[in-house]
Amino acid sequence: MIALNNSKTWTFFSFLIALVLIVPVLVMLVGGVNASTELFSHLWQTVLPTYLKNTLFLGCLVVVLSLFFGVSSAAIITYTNIVFKKQLRWLLMLPLAMPAYLIAYIYTDLFDYAGPVQRSLRAWFNWQSPNDYWFFDIRTLPGAAVMLALVLFPYIYMLTRGAFEQQDQNLIRASRTLGFSLRQSFFRVALPLARPAIAVAASLVLMETLADFATVQYFSVNTLTTAIYDTWLGYGDLAAANALASVLMLLILFVVLAEQKSRAGLRHQSTRPSFTRELIQLSITQQLFASILCWSLVILGFLLPFVLLISMALEYSTAAQLTVLLETGVNSIKIAVIAATITVILALFFGLYQRLHQHKYRAIPQQLSGLGYAVPGTVLAMALLSTFGPIDHWLNSLLEQFGLPEPGLILSGTLFAIIFAFVVRFSAVANGTIVSGIKQIPHSLDYAPATLGAGLKRTLFKVHLPLLTPAIMVAWLLVFVEAMKELPAVLLLRPFNFETLSSQIYQLISDEMLEQGALGAILIVVFGLLPIVLLNTKKETS
Amino acid sequence: MLKKIIIGALLSVNLMAVASEEVNVYSYRQPFLVKPLFDQFTEQSGIKVNVVFAKKGMAERLAGEGKYSTADVLLTTDISRLIELRDRDLVQVVNSDILANAIPEQFQAKDNTWFALTTRARNIYSAKRLGNIDFNYEDLADEKYKGRLCMRSGKHPYTVALVSSMISEHGKEYTLQWLQKLKANLARKPQGGDRSQVQAIHQNLCDVSLGNSYYFGKMLQDEKQKAWADAVNINFPNQKNRGTHVNISGVAMAKYAPNTKNAQALMEYLVSKPAQELYAQTNMEYPVRKDVEISPLVASWGEFKADTLALEDIAKNRKAAIMLLDQAKFDL
Numbered sequence: 072m073i074a075l076n077n078s079k080t081w082t083f084f085s086f087l088i089a090l091v092l093i094v095p096v097l098v099m100l101v102g103g104v105n106a107s108t109e110l111f112s113h114l115w116q117t118v119l120p121t122y123l124k125n126t127l128f129l130g131c132l133v134v135v136l137s138l139f140f141g142v143s144s145a146a147i148i149t150y151t152n153i154v155f156k157k158q159l160r161w162l163l164m165l166p167l168a169m170p171a172y173l174i175a176y177i178y179t180d181l182f183d184y185a186g187p188v189q190r191s192l193r194a195w196f197n198w199q200s201p202n203d204y205w206f207f208d209i210r211t212l213p214g215a216a217v218m219l220a221l222v223l224f225p226y227i228y229m230l231t232r233g234a235f236e237q238q239d240q241n242l243i244r245a246s247r248t249l250g251f252s253l254r255q256s257f258f259r260v261a262l263p264l265a266r267p268a269i270a271v272a273a274s275l276v277l278m279e280t281l282a283d284f285a286t287v288q289y290f291s292v293n294t295l296t297t298a299i300y301d302t303w304l305g306y307g308d309l310a311a312a313n314a315l316a317s318v319l320m321l322l323i324l325f326v327v328l329a330e331q332k333s334r335a336g337l338r339h340q341s342t343r344p345s346f347t348r349e350l351i352q353l354s355i356t357q358q359l360f361a362s363i364l365c366w367s368l369v370i371l372g373f374l375l376p377f378v379l380l381i382s383m384a385l386e387y388s389t390a391a392q393l394t395v396l397l398e399t400g401v402n403s404i405k406i407a408v409i410a411a412t413i414t415v416i417l418a419l420f421f422g423l424y425q426r427l428h429q430h431k432y433r434a435i436p437q438q439l440s441g442l443g444y445a446v447p448g449t450v451l452a453m454a455l456l457s458t459f460g461p462i463d464h465w466l467n468s469l470l471e472q473f474g475l476p477e478p479g480l481i482l483s484g485t486l487f488a489i490i491f492a493f494v495v496r497f498s499a500v501a502n503g504t505i506v507s508g509i510k511q512i513p514h515s516l517d518y519a520p521a522t523l524g525a526g527l528k529r530t531l532f533k534v535h536l537p538l539l540t541p542a543i544m545v546a547w548l549l550v551f552v553e554a555m556k557e558l559p560a561v562l563l564l565r566p567f568n569f570e571t572l573s574s575q576i577y578q579l580i581s582d583e584m585l586e587q588g589a590l591g592a593i594l595i596v597v598f599g600l601l602p603i604v605l606l607n608t609k610k611e612t613s
Numbered sequence: 614m615l616k617k618i619i620i621g622a623l624l625s626v627n628l629m630a631v632a633s634e635e636v637n638v639y640s641y642r643q644p645f646l647v648k649p650l651f652d653q654f655t656e657q658s659g660i661k662v663n664v665v666f667a668k669k670g671m672a673e674r675l676a677g678e679g680k681y682s683t684a685d686v687l688l689t690t691d692i693s694r695l696i697e698l699r700d701r702d703l704v705q706v707v708n709s710d711i712l713a714n715a716i717p718e719q720f721q722a723k724d725n726t727w728f729a730l731t732t733r734a735r736n737i738y739s740a741k742r743l744g745n746i747d748f749n750y751e752d753l754a755d756e757k758y759k760g761r762l763c764m765r766s767g768k769h770p771y772t773v774a775l776v777s778s779m780i781s782e783h784g785k786e787y788t789l790q791w792l793q794k795l796k797a798n799l800a801r802k803p804q805g806g807d808r809s810q811v812q813a814i815h816q817n818l819c820d821v822s823l824g825n826s827y828y829f830g831k832m833l834q835d836e837k838q839k840a841w842a843d844a845v846n847i848n849f850p851n852q853k854n855r856g857t858h859v860n861i862s863g864v865a866m867a868k869y870a871p872n873t874k875n876a877q878a879l880m881e882y883l884v885s886k887p888a889q890e891l892y893a894q895t896n897m898e899y900p901v902r903k904d905v906e907i908s909p910l911v912a913s914w915g916e917f918k919a920d921t922l923a924l925e926d927i928a929k930n931r932k933a934a935i936m937l938l939d940q941a942k943f944d945l
Contacts, residue, residue: 117939185809185816200817201800210804291766291804293944304669305768305935307697453673460677467681480681563670567637567663567683578643578666582806586837 077429078527085424088417089436092495095454096320096442102457103314110302110311119298126281126294126319129216133280134273136220140368141227142262142269147361149235150257151351154358159365160232161607166372167225167549168599170556170573172285173592175218176585177376179289182209215290219280221372226279227272229545230507234268235261237511240348253351266334267510271503274327275444278499281323282447285558285577295319296447309453316450323445377596383589396572396591403571404598406486406561407554410493414550415543417494418501422509423535427517427527437502444499448492448559455492455564459483485566492560497553501546508542509535544606552599572598634660636875639671640688642862646896647688653891654882660875675703675867684867685876688730691770695727695863696928704865709877715884716901719921720861729861729924730883731898734826734917735775736857738845740814743821748850750779750858753821754794762798763810763819767943768935771807771825771860776938777930778858781922785933792941803944808832808841815844825860830897830910849917856918860927862898 111119147153148160182188189206198204208214238261246256284296295315303312353361421437424430443451459482467477482488512535520530536543558573565574572595579588640647644666651662665684667674675682675698687704689695698704699722706725713721720729737748753762765772779788800819810822811832832842849857864883870876882888889900893907900907938944 113936114939118942118945121942121945184818185812190816208801210802288766291802291944301768301935301939305773306932309673449670453670456670456674456677460679463681464679477681479683480678483677484681484683562667563674565665567665569665574666575644578668581668582643 081424081428082430082433085421085428085433085436089421089439092417092440092498093442095451095458095492095495096446098458099313099320099446099450099454100317102310102454103317104310106311106314107308110306110308111314114298114302118293122293122295122298125212125292126296129212129219129287129292129294130277130280132213132216133219133223134277136216137224137227137276138269138273140220140224141272142231144224144365144368145228145231145235146257146262147365149232150253150261150348151353151357151361153353153361153365155362159369161603162369162373163228163365164225164603164607165369165374165600166222167229167552168555168596168603169222169373169376170558170592170595171219171222171283172289172558172580173380173576173585173595174222174372174376175215175286175289176580177379178218179209180585181379182207210290210292212290212292215287215292218286218290219283220276221368223276223279224368224372226275226549227269229549230268230272230504231265233541233545234265234507234511238264243349247349253349257351268507270330270334271507274323274330275500275503277326278323278444281319282445284447284449299447299450303453312450313454316446319447320442320445324442377593380589380593380596383586384593387586388590392590396575396594399570399572399575399591400594400598402569403555403573403595406489406493406571407551410490410497410554411547411551413490414494414497414501415505415547417498418505418546419536419539419543421502422505423531425506426509426512437506441499441502443495444497446496448496448557449563451496452492452560452563455488455495455560456483459488459491483564486569488564489560492564493550493554493557496557496560497550500549500553504542504546504549505539508539508546511542512538548602548606551602555595555599634658634872634875636660636662636685636872636879637683638662638664638686638688638879639675639684639867640664640666641668641671641690641694642666642688649895650883650888650891653887654879657882658875658878660878662879672697672701672703676701678869680869682867682869683871685870685872686879687865687867688862689864690862691774691860692729692863692924693770693774693928693931695865696925698865699726703868705868705870705873707866707877707880709881711881712884717903719923720901722925727863727865728880728884729863729901730889731862731892731896731901732859732919733862733898734849734857734859734919735771736824736826736829737848737850738811738814738822738824738829739848740817740820741844741846743846745846746848747852748848749854750775750850751791752850753798753823754791756794756798758798758821760798760800761820762795763800763813763822764795764803765806765810765823766803767792767938767941772823773931773934773938774860774927775823775858776934777927778920778922780930780933780937781926782855785937788934789937789940792937792943796941796943808838811845812838812841815841826899826911826914827897829914830908833910847914849915851920852918855922856920858922859899859919861901861924 144163148156148163153159180186184201192198192204192206196204242260242264243256246260247253251259282296284300287294287296299312299315299319302308302315417440421440425433425437463480463482466481467479471477516534520534556573558577561571561574562577572591576588576591576595579585585592651664654660655662671687675684678684687698704726708725712728716728720732721727737750737753739746739748776788776792779791783791800813807824807828810824813819814822826847829842829847832838851857864880866873866876866880884902886902886905889902889905892898893900893905893911897908897911899911
């Protein structure tokens with residue numbers, strides 16, 4: 072047993088920090104209690120049922136598609152001899168750097184009735200009007216689902232691949248000696264073993280989908296988030312908006328908990344990745360299909376939109392734009408780095424607390440801190456305003472009483488608010504990755520150092536943290552990329568004269584002028600790619 | 614001599630003090646549009662302009678910040694937002710002769726809480742192939758446009774404001790029916806912005822759409838979009854009766870503005886001739902000042918009769934308008 076694993080300080084701070092992180096969520100819940108029922112009955116009689124139906128349908132579709140994309144590509148990369156494996160292994164991560172609103176815009180531009188694809192078809196076949204032919208309509212619910220899945224599946228891919236790669240190959244071998252074919256071993260051993268990681272990733276995808284506003288709005292797909300915005304901006308009823316956001320969050324929470332419950336009691340862990348994996352040898356047809364799948368994901372999720380962006384930028388951008396953009400790029404990177412670092416440290420703090428501490432409710436802080444991800448960014452930003460506003464006021468009047476100069480809005484009017492919002496919102500992302508990393512560490516390692524007389528600190532720094540390095544890097548990367556793309560919190564909480572790449576692009580997209588913002592969009596993507604590439608080269612060399 | 618030196622020194626100190634003067638702006642209007650204005654203002658006055666741009670949530674932010682808010686000037690893109698700010702007690706009265714005299718009476722608040730800076734018409738764009746038509750907004754419900762109407766989301770402030778004006782004119786019952794017929798005429802689900810509707814007409818996906826006046830000018834100036842604009846006529850509806858629906862972009866001073874003097878200076882600058890000319894030339898809007906020329910391009914669309922419905926009424930009907938849009942399931 073490790074010494075100090077019932078440290079009161081650890082417990083105190085775990086619970087305290089988790090509570091601080093969910094204050095905005097609580098503010099939202101409380102704010103929703105007073106919502107007028109009159110508006111709800113109006114919404115219920117008119118549009119809400121459709122919104123709900125769309126929300127559920129969209130959530131399911133995105134999760135199913137992302138699971139298919141993510142798990143199959145992870146399996147192909149880890150367990151088969153697909154050609155260009157080394158390249159595909161990291162290429163498949165790239166769509167992560169592509170903001171969903173961006174890819175939505177680009178593909179709409181491409182496949183819309185007025186877009187180049189349909190235009191050329193019309194010119195080619197001499198069709199005159201939409202009645203002359205059929206073409207899929209991208210601005211639909213399935214269209215939005217595909218867009219979201221194309222940029223969200225890397226979550227599932229990365230976490231699942233990580234789980235596959237860390238799997239104890241002895242288990243596979245054992246199943247093989249029992250007469251399983253390699254394929255059977257994969258489906259009956261490897262895949263079930265990866266379930267925690269897959270589930271965590273899928274819940275991230277679900278939350279991201281349900282909290283999305285920009286993409287669904289662009290595709291004119293009305294979901295619960297539409298209703299939240301309508302009630303707030305249209306009807307001017309923030310309380311009702313809070314209530315709807317609470318419902319949405321509870322819905323997500325329910326799904327996530329149900330999944331956790333269904334695998335409670337299952338426990339698996341293994342880290343003996345040193346054995347070489349036995350690879351499934353694909354036949355030529357199988358090679359072809361596997362390659363088509365993986366390459367389509369890379370091309371559709373990243374390469375094609377990226378190339379289109381570059382061609383727009385070449386046409387519309389100037390060198391002067393680049394200087395300005397680099398400046399805003401520094402802003403984006405600054406807040407993303409700070410947010411990613413804090414979020415990952417907190418996730419480790421909660422994750423290891425859950426693992427190593429003996430407190431009865433040791434899982435609570437970590438679970439609480441992840442709630443923010445299920446809240447749409449704008450709602451969260453509003454909640455932060457109504458949380459920090461009063462605190463600022465209280466601080467100011469306190470200082471005033473002591474005759475000190477009033478500092479003004481030191482919380483709600485500074486970058487603090489944005490970074491806090493990022494930490495609240497993306498804790499779930501870091502938690503998910505760190506927790507599935509921790510799960511891979513055998514419990515025996517928790518105890519072994521202590522038998523040699525090592526204390527908690529030494530155990531952590533010599534055993535757990537080194538073993539967690541890959542998970543830490545992935546978690547940091549995911550939060551960094553998310554923070555680069557984040558929009559609503561930046562838009563609402565930023566101080567004067569503070570622009571980020573995402574805020575700038577959004578202004579242009581919302582005025583149908585993405586062409587002017589193409590360069591900025593490229594920068595977001597490139598800055599998001601940097602850590603992915605770094606992470607990859609580091610892994611290659613180690 | 615000594616006196617001159619002292620005065621000179623005092624003046625330069627004064628100038629330095631002016632140079633460090635600031636004014637803080639919360640803007641719903643976009644950077645590309647207001648930045649030239651602010652630059653010119655800073656050049657003239659030495660007052661530095663700090664800005665936060667946003668699309669929504671300014672009212673909530675101001676309310677949360679309360680008396681510690683550092684915002685001075687609030688810029689919005691439609692009347693409803695201005696009225697919302699006033700109704701939530703987030704703005705203050707500005708008594709300025711310059712503002713009062715420069716802006717026509719119907720375009721400023723009676724209690725001096727808000728001021729319009731520009732006006733924009735809600736036009737009907739029609740395919741050139743239809744020829745010249747004398748449109749009314751009411752006509753869009755006509756069955757002859759079945760499957761030939763393109764629109765942006767009903768929830769967009771521009772659409773909502775038009776629906777509000779329809780309620781003022783015809784009452785809720787008629788407006789709901791009008792919306793239902795409009796919906797039945799749609800070629801596709803409401804989507805995109807004002808420009809993409811014109812693009813759709815150019816592509817023969819539909820024949821008629823609604824859009825703000827300045828977009829037409831901006832499309833004509835854009836290399837790629839010029840072809841779209843060339844395919845349509847811009848129509849000012851309801852010329853034989855109440856006139857074309859107009860909305861405004863406007864300005865107000867924040868309730869707890871720390872730099873009231875500079876804020877007022879900025880507001881007064883925005884209605885000055887040079888600023889109004891910039892609005893007219895760069896964004897193709899109608900300047901609120903009558904003695905400023907509209908851009909030649911905008912002028913070429915001809916003069917029109919504007920609906921004289923009080924702007925406050927449009928804001929008042931906003932909620933009812935959104936309820937009707939929901940009832941008609943306009944966006945679904």
